Amino acid sequence: DGGITQSPKYLFRKEGQNVTLSCEQNLNHDAMYWYRQDPGQGLRLIYYSQIVNDFQKGDIAEGYSVSREKKESFPLTVTSAQKNPTAFYLCASTLQGYTGELFFGEGSRLTVL
Amino acid sequence: AQRVTQPEKLLSVFKGAPVELKCNYSYSGSPELFWYVQYSRQRLQLLLRHISRESIKGFTADLNKGETSFHLKKPFAQEEDSAMYYCALKGYNQGGKLIFGQGTELSVKP
Numbered sequence: 001d002g003g004i005t006q007s008p009k010y011l012f013r014k015e016g017q018n019v020t021l022s023c024e025q026n027l028n029h030d031a032m033y034w035y036r037q038d039p040g041q042g043l044r045l046i047y048y049s050q051i052v053n054d055f056q057k058g059d060i061a062e063g064y065s066v067s068r069e070k071k072e073s074f075p076l077t078v079t080s081a082q083k084n085p086t087a088f089y090l091c092a093s094t095l096q097g098y099t100g101e102l103f104f105g106e107g108s109r110l111t112v113l
Numbered sequence: 114a115q116r117v118t119q120p121e122k123l124l125s126v127f128k129g130a131p132v133e134l135k136c137n138y139s140y141s142g143s144p145e146l147f148w149y150v151q152y153s154r155q156r157l158q159l160l161l162r163h164i165s166r167e168s169i170k171g172f173t174a175d176l177n178k179g180e181t182s183f184h185l186k187k188p189f190a191q192e193e194d195s196a197m198y199y200c201a202l203k204g205y206n207q208g209g210k211l212i213f214g215q216g217t218e219l220s221v222k223p
Contacts, residue, residue, distance in 0.1 A: 033210065040122060042199060043157075043213040058210065090157065101147075102211060104157040 003027065006091050006105035013078075013085070013112050021076045021108045023091035030095060032074035033102065036060060037088040046089075049074055078110060086112045115140050117202045119214035126190050127222050134185040134217045136174075136200030145203040146183040147211065148174055152196045160185075160198070170194070190221045 004025045013019045023032065031050045035043040045058030049068040063082025068074050074093075078085045088109050092102040116139040126132055138144055148160040161169045163176045163183060174185045183200060200214040 035213075040215055042117075042119075042215040043211075045210050045212075048210060092157075101159045101162070102149075102157075106156055 004091055004093055004103055004105040006089075006108050009106065009108060011108060011110045013110060015112055016080045018077055018079050019085075019110065021078070021089055021091075021110070023074045023076065023105060024072055025074075025091075025093045025103075026072060027093060027103060028071070029093035029103070030071070031093060032068070033092045033094075034058075034064075034066065034074070034076045035090045035092065037090055037107070043090065046076065085110055115202060115204050115212050117200050117212055117214035119198075119200055119217045121217045122215070123218045123220065125220045125222065128192055129189050132185075132187045132190045132194070132219065132221075134198050134200075134219065136183045136185065136214060138181050138183060138200075138202050140181075140202060142205065144176070144183075146174075146176060147201045147203070148172070148183075148185050149199040149201055149213075150196050151199070157199070190219075192221045192223060195219055195221045 007022045033048045034046040037043050044060050046064050047066040049055035052071050055066050055068050065077045088107050090107050091105040094102050118137045120135055146163045149157050150160040151157045172187045174183050176183050197216050197218050199216045201211040204210045204212050
C-alpha cells in the first residue's frame with residue numbers, strides 16, 4: 001500500500017522535552033515537507049527537503065530540526081526551544097518536476113502538558 | 114509578498130444550494146493555484162488546480178487575475194461536500210512550496 005506514513009498519531013510531551021515525529025514515504029518522491037496546521041491559520045511550512053542530505057527552512061523553522069538521510073524518510077524534531085509546540089503536524093511529499101500536487105500523511109497531533 | 118486569503122472561516126449552506134468559497138491571492142507574475150480538501154478523518158488531498166481547468170466532484174474554480182481571486186464554486190451542494198477547504202498558491206521560491214490560506218470549513222445541512 002503506497003503512501004506517506006506518519007507516526008505517532010498522538011503524542012504527549014512534557015515541557016522541556018524534545019520529541020521526534022516520523023515521516024516515511026514509499027512513493028519514490030524526491031521532495032518532502034513538514035507543515036504545521038493550527039485552527040484559523042491554515043498550514044505553515046516548517047522545513048522542506050528536495051533531495052537527500054539537503055533541507056531548507058520554511059517560514060516557521062525556529063524550534064524545529066530535521067534530517068534527510070534517506071529518500072524515504074524525513075523526521076521532524078520538535079525541540080524544547082519551540083515556544084508553542086502543541087499543534088497538528090503534517091508531512092507531505094511530491095515528485096521532482098513538481099506540479100503542485102502534494103501527497104499528505106494523516107498527521108501527528110502533539111500536545112505539550 | 115506571496116499570500117493567500119480565505120475570508121470565511123465557516124460557510125454553512127443547505128443541501129442543493131449553490132456554494133462559493135472565496136480565495137484571494139497576492140503574487141507577482143503568473144500564479145499557479147490549487148484547492149485542497151480535507152474530509153473528516155481523511156488526509157488532505159488535492160481537489161483541483163487551475164491549469165487543468167477541470168471539474169472535480171462538480172466543483173470548478175476560475176482564476177481571475179484582475180480581481181486576484183480563485184473562488185471555488187459548486188451549483189448544488191451535497192452533504193458529502195462538508196469538509197475543510199484550503200486554497201493554495203505555488204510559491205516562486207523555497208522549492209516551489211505551496212502557500213496555504215487559512216481554510217474554510219464548509220457545512221452542508223440536510
